[in-house]
Structures are given as structure tokens and as C-alpha cells.
Amino acid sequence: MPEQPELTIQGWGPRPAGASAEQGPAGLDAVLTKAARRHLTRELGWTPRSTPPVPVDEIRLSPSRLPEEVRSALADLLGADNVRTDRGSRLRRAGGKSYLDLLRRRAGDASDAPDAVVLPGTTEETAALLALCSARGVVVVPFGGGTSVVGGLAGVDPDDRPTIAVDLARMSSVRALDVPSSLVTVGPGMRGPALEEALAREGLAFGHLPQSWEFATLGGYAATRSAGQASTGVGRFDELVAGLTLATPTGVLELGHPPASAAGPDLLGLALGSEGSLGVITELTLRVRPKPPASSYEGWSFRSWAAGLATLQRLARHDLLPDVVRLSDADETRTNLLMASGPGAKALRGSLRARRHGAGCMLVVGWEGVPDLVRARTRAAASLLREGGAVRIGRRVGASWRKHRFDAPYLRDRLMDGGLLVETLETAATWTALPTVYDATRRALQDALTRDGRRPLVLSHLSHGYATGASLYLTVIADRDDDLSMQQWLGAKRAATDALLTAGGTLTHHHAVGADHRPWLEREIGPLGVEVLRAVKERLDPNGICNPGVLLPD
């Protein structure tokens, strides 16, 4: 199996070798410009302080509860090397990378770690281990890159049975490539960088680039309905899956018929977004494309959020949205500009002020494809952008965004070291509902996190545009309540989720349900919808061993 970097136990990184952006040194000063530090201190009522994680060897881990007879049966099935109960293996598969996960791990708590880690090599081995675990009452949590930010790897079981993580790292290579049909078949443990590298050798590309791209796996994208930063042009991950193999405790499903089929309800769409609750994805067939010969990224600025929304909506209706489209609100724009260092950033701030866009909203757009079409699309979009009041601020902003596109989770670790709460949440809504969803969610977060003269910064951007609407991504930064850090965020998250659902947003646009959103799933799909999912789960996983802590409410 190819070597793939593993995430640290208490945070994001290490930066993969050869990654585009430089690895910054640790410490708050290294990641925050003076202006940014001043800005955050003033806005948040934050006192910078040192709140580092406990040393890794002080993390508390309970002894493995996996019965020896099960361990030995799994070893017979998979080989002794592929059944691991050592401390390092278990710690590395404990939960994901949500703010709550990081709080736990940084505080030295790994009580949610699996009792063992197994590494199947084939669909057949995966199906056999699921059948075995179903018979022996062992809970199974699939583990790809470990990047879930919604508690997707929670491993919580109402019956408190022993739990194993099924690590998919041994199934991480290209299995077939059909160039004329633009299809590649891969193992679920493969990651984006390795896939792009393999495809580039054939002049192809995949183009799914979420923020977790350096670490997340293709199987994970499928299980959570991920969307990449270029999803407006390339498509959501679920739209790029042409076929999928799902191993379940009762058998194997081979789903999907490219290019398309009218043979009844879509079972592939049931496996996508199933978050390990129906079984383990063991193979994926994905749609690829020729490596785009031309690309063009640039920045624009609107004087107001409302003008930006209205203009993007117009582009969307006329099918003129760029492949990448990200509109930051005024708070996010101001913060991003203060975070950026160097003379270029300073000049840009000055130029925006001079054009009376000092409190404006930055838009990053990107086009990729055949040169003639990129040119025609760029021109058509630029004309609507200008009509909407936007001014072009050039390619430098586009280049800078591309360079730093995967940086935020690294930055979060450093901000947490300094006593800050940092978390993101996302939703999507129709163009008509978006302004209300934006206002309601921001207000809920601001109200919930304001206390004793301290208040949060809520930074928002629109991304992932569709003809019918777009997603909204919010980053929350606040002075952490060190005594009640979990409760502080849980309260804000609850208020924000209630608010966005009431305003017409969806529970999640691309982070999935996990443990964190499952109390609200019934509000999204209705009680009968939940019952339908339960009926499917009962058929495929009658003993409820498949990731019982996520998706479906108790």
C-alpha cells in the first residue's frame, strides 16, 4: 500500500511533503500578523494566553475490551498484522477533527477510542469481518482519513458493546481505469493527492478539492456527501460517483450503472451519505476528466453582501457561475485582509479603501477547461459582475486563495493553543432563503457566544453555487470559556442549528450528519423518512453494529 501521512492525534497536520504552502512554525505569533492579533483582541475581548494540549503520552486510554476470541477470529481472517490493539493505533483512530474532538484529545481524553483497529484488504474480507462482528456483537466504525468534523467517527453505542475501527488504508490504490468512459475505479482508502497523481500520468484529473484534501479518503467523501471547493463546476462528490461497492453484515451490494439507469429507485444514492451506518464502502468508480488545459482565478469586490448575493444569483440562473465561487461577507473579508501579510496585502487594502470598497465583500472566482470556453464564460460572467457593481481586483487574490486553500485547519490548532474557540458550520439554502438563513444563523451564534463583554467573530462565505441556491460556510472565533469549553460550543451550535433550520436552510451541505447533527435529522427528513432509513438499516445490519453513534437518532 502507498505511504500516506497520518494526522496527528490532537490536531491537524503534519503538512504532507511537497505540499504547496510552507509549513509554518508553531506558535501564535507565527500565524497571526500584528494587525490580525490586534483585530481579534479588540473584536473578541480575548486575552491571548498559552493553552497547549497535554502531552500525547498523558492521554488517557482504557484497556481494550475486544474479547480475545473475537480478536483471534479477526486475526485468522485478516492476518495478525492487520488486527491491532496497541495504544498508538487506537489513539490515532479516536474520533475525528471537530472542535469537540480536539477539545477532548487536547485535554487528554480518548475514552471514545476504538478497542481495536483492523485493516481488511478486500471487499470479501470486509464482508466477512462485518458478518463476524454482527454475530459477536462488536460495533464497527469505518475509518478513512479521520477528518470528520461532525462526530462521524464517534463510536458511541447505546449498548456499549466493544468497538473496532475498520481502517481502509490497505485498500487505497487505483484498480481500473477506463479512459474513453472517463471512469476510474479505486479503493476507498485512497486519498485525493494520490488519485490526482495517478490520473495526471494519463492526462486526467478528478478535481474534488475540499479543505481536508490532503488527508481525507475517497471512501469518506462518498460516505459523507462531500463537496469540494470547485464543486460549482466539477460537481459534488456524490455526483461524481458512478458506482460503489458496499459490504454490509448481510452481504455485498454492487451499485450504480454508468452512465445512467431508469431501473427503479436509486440505491447508489442510499449508500452515498450512509456514514458507515449501513456497512463499509469497499470500492468506488468515479468520473474523471481531461486535465483542464486552461485555468483562470481572480478576485472581485462588492460594496455589500446583498449586492454580491444578488449578482451571484443572476449568474447562477443563467448558468454562468464560475467553477469556483466564494463570496466572503464583510467580516470575513476584513479578517482575511488583516490575516494576510506582506506588501501585496497592504497595497490591496489601500486600493480597496481608495475605491470605497474598504468595508466590501471579496469574491474569489475560478474557471477551468478548454481555453475558448474559459474565455467565453469569463467574459460573460465579468459583464454580469460589473453590472452588479463588482470591481475586479485581479489575479493575485486568486493565486493567494489557491495557495492557502488548505490552511485553515492548521491555523485552528494554533488559535486553540492561544485560548480561542474556533469552529465552522455550514448549510445551504435557495437563493430566496439565503439572506434570511445568513441573518438568523449569525445572530444565533452572536447571541449564544456573547458573555461578559466578550463576543464572537462570525465570518461567513457563500460557496458551492447552484442554479437553485448556494451553501453558506461560517467560521466562528471566540474567547474560549476554559471551564465550560464543550458546553460553550454545544450551546452555540444548538442555537445556530435551530435557527438555520427554521429559516429554511439544510442541516448540512457537505459536512454530513455524524453524531453532532443527528438530533436534528428528523427535522430535515421527517419521522417517516427516519423510519424508511431504519427499515433499510434493519435489513442490511440487523444487529445494529454499523456505526450506531451517527446519522439515525436513538
Added chain:
Amino acid sequence: MPEQPELTIQGWGPRPAGASAEQGPAGLDAVLTKAARRHLTRELGWTPRSTPPVPVDEIRLSPSRLPEEVRSALADLLGADNVRTDRGSRLRRAGGKSYLDLLRRRAGDASDAPDAVVLPGTTEETAALLALCSARGVVVVPFGGGTSVVGGLAGVDPDDRPTIAVDLARMSSVRALDVPSSLVTVGPGMRGPALEEALAREGLAFGHLPQSWEFATLGGYAATRSAGQASTGVGRFDELVAGLTLATPTGVLELGHPPASAAGPDLLGLALGSEGSLGVITELTLRVRPKPPASSYEGWSFRSWAAGLATLQRLARHDLLPDVVRLSDADETRTNLLMASGPGAKALRGSLRARRHGAGCMLVVGWEGVPDLVRARTRAAASLLREGGAVRIGRRVGASWRKHRFDAPYLRDRLMDGGLLVETLETAATWTALPTVYDATRRALQDALTRDGRRPLVLSHLSHGYATGASLYLTVIADRDDDLSMQQWLGAKRAATDALLTAGGTLTHHHAVGADHRPWLEREIGPLGVEVLRAVKERLDPNGICNPGVLLPD
């Protein structure tokens, strides 16, 4: 409710008032040029003869088996006018418009007619009637336009319970329009022409144009995963559904969250293609678009089918496929050219011969959208078409195709009057598998329908292009075996379906499963896939009253 034309009991039509093509007079001579008649006679070993349907008043219909207490309960629920057991109402909802359906009806057999027809006006009434029928053991078959060509309205029940058709004609209007979000909400009984008319008043269009467009309903498109002639550009119908209400015997599901959601498995995709087997679709929210300001349709010719396939595959990979793309094979091209009358057709035949394309394959392409982009896309595609050996034969071919795009089912009635078997079937495959699927399906049909020196004409075209593959649509014409007309087609259909599945085609690309394909569903989705669908059906329709004759094998 708006007036909508109803199909005749024994065939297609009458042509809706204001339709673009003229209503031809009845009779073979009126629809076949002399050259076409000579061609068919020679190719098929066919002796033109008169085999008209029996008069409508001689069609045999059994007395209604609906118990009086149920009829009266339904009348209490829906109003007496909306519960009908008269001969005309029942005959008009007997089956669909497959060749087998037409054979039955033309022979005077309506033994598959429903025992009554009910017309609910709301989701609530539909849910209530389903609960009532579930409690009383009455089978329910949803009825939209009655255009199914795969036995989707079969009404067959293993327990031989009384059956009612739920006609959706009273739910056929626009319920909401959200222009900024490009969304329209409609009743399931609405038809394409009425929707386009309503949208055109707002400068909008929908653009789903299958051959059944004049009669089929939007609910029917959703229930069967229809694809329109411009699906390459506009999208399949299932891709255009943003939300849907499904009334089931156990409750109502509200599905779909535009623009997109990552909140678990896709339940909307379970309702799409459910063919009435899970309940009745009572509302749809659809994605619309601004009326395209520019359109361009034209014909091209390839010397060979292989060259055409290779070139379209190249266009597809580079995302340069036109919105409409239809490549006829040599047999279909020759037949179409002989069917066409007038000096234009004659000149075209001559010009193709002169360019040594006399045995070539015709391609119809169409682009719609913003003028600059139509121009850029047309130019880019034209350059690849020329590189692939195609010659441009002009806009006249495009205009003629558009004029006659809905004609085939009218023509079929006349050909059946003259003693011919006429039926279509369709599949889809990856670009890599397409040539094999084409060869295998044609050969199976040719072998099965050759007897006593008579042989079929199999006319094929590729349509509905995707990056990963395309659909293949076959029209079969043969001298009818008047003694064993059903068996003649059933044998050919069985052979063709086995062959296309073995070669890697899908069971159906846009006609759905119905009664005709259900013996093969398990080959498409596997035994466990069938079990998953059964689990869903049992949860929503525990007494199995929802269209039990379709989709799921017995």
C-alpha cells in the same frame, strides 16, 4: 383543472390542438412515401395488408369488482364525481401504450382495466385514499398521461384484488414559482406543454421534451426517471427534481432540500423511479431556467457508426457535447431518408451520395443558451466533429428533426394497421461497452425475428450523451405474426434484454422497469438490492397495494 387532451383507447393521439406538426390522415399511404413502402416491403418480406383495431364499443370489459362499501367510502372522501366506474373512464385508464398494450386493446381485450377511477384533488385526499385502500385490500395504480411503454400501468396483482386507477388530472397546475431560485412547484398531473406555457409567461423554460411530451405528466416523468431529447444539456428528469411529496399508505414523505444536502442517504432518489410501488407522487418542485435566448440545430454525417461513436465519445470527455445529440446508425439513417418526402429530402440523399456518405450515419445536434456561449461551444464541437470525419449537412436537417420530434408514436399506429410489428427498446452503456451492446442487441433482435425468409429492420440511434457513456435507442419493425403476435415480440424482447445485460448495458435508460422489465431487475441491482427495496416497500406499503404489478419481481 385545465383541459388536457386524452389519448385514444387503442393508440396514440389525437394530436393536441396547436401542435407543431400537421395531423396526417389515417392510412398507410398517407404516412409512407412510395420509396419507404418499397424499402420496408423488400427489407422485411412484408405484405402490406389491412389489420385495423376492433371498434372501440366491441372491446371486452369485465364488470367492476370494487365493493360498493369501498366505492361509497371513496365517494365520501373525494366527492361522487371523482369516483368513476363507467366504461369510458375505465377503458381510458387500461394499461399504457407499449406494443403489447396496443395489441391487447386493438384485439378488443381490456381485461387489465381498473375496476374504478378516482381523482383526488390534494395530497391529503391522496394519503387518505391510500390508507383506506390499504385497510380494504384495494390495489392502487397511479395514472398520469397513460403513456408508459413498459407495462407501468399493468394493474396485475398476485392476490387478484380489486384495482383502482388514481388519476392525477385534478392536480395539474402550478402551485408556486420562485424565480430567483429557478424553482417551480407543480401538481403531478400537469403536462409538459402546460408547464412550458406557464413558464414562458415569466420568460422561463423547463426543457424536458421526451417523445411522449404532448401527453405524459410531470409526476409520471418522476416516477419513471424519464429523460428528454435534450437531456444531454438540460439534464435527466431526475436531475431536475428538487423536491417531491410522496403520499404512501402509512403517511406522507416530503423529500428534497434544494440546492443540496449532505444529511444522510438520498430519500428523494428512492421516490424517483418508484413507479407507484411506494405510493403516489402528489407534488413536485422542479428546476427551471431562463428561456434560452439562442438556439442552433443542425445535421452532420459520418461515413460510419464507429467513427460517429468515437467522435461523440471525444466530445463527451471534453464536456463539449451539444444539448441535443442523436447519432443514427446506417439502417436508421437510410430508413429516415426514405421516409422523408419532398424535394429537400431528395436533394439531401443526392448530396450525401455525391460526398460518398450514401451509406452514412446522420447526426442531429442542437445547442441552446446564451448566444456567446452557444457560439463558442458550437465552434469547439464543430472542430472535433470535422477531425472525426463528419461533414456538416446543414440546418434544414435540424429543423426537420425538431418539427417531427413527437411523430413516431402516431406513425406506429398506422404501421400496425398495415400488419407490422413496431416497438422500441432502449438501454445505456459506457462508451467502452457501447459498441458491444449495440452489436449484441441488434443481433439478438435480428435472430429472434427472422423466420420464413422474413426479417426485421432494427434502427438504432445514440442519444442522451454523458461523459461516461450514452443511451442507445432501438426501433424494431417486422412483419407481424398475426397468429402469435404477443409471443413474437415477447421472444424478441427476452433475447434482446438478455443480450444487452450480458454485454454491459443497463436494463433501461429512460423507459423504466414496469411489468415488462421486472423479471430482469434482480440482474441489474442484485438479490440484496431487491431485498432493500422490499424493506422500504414493506415499511411504506405493508399490505402491498401500491402498483404491485411493476418494478419488484414476484
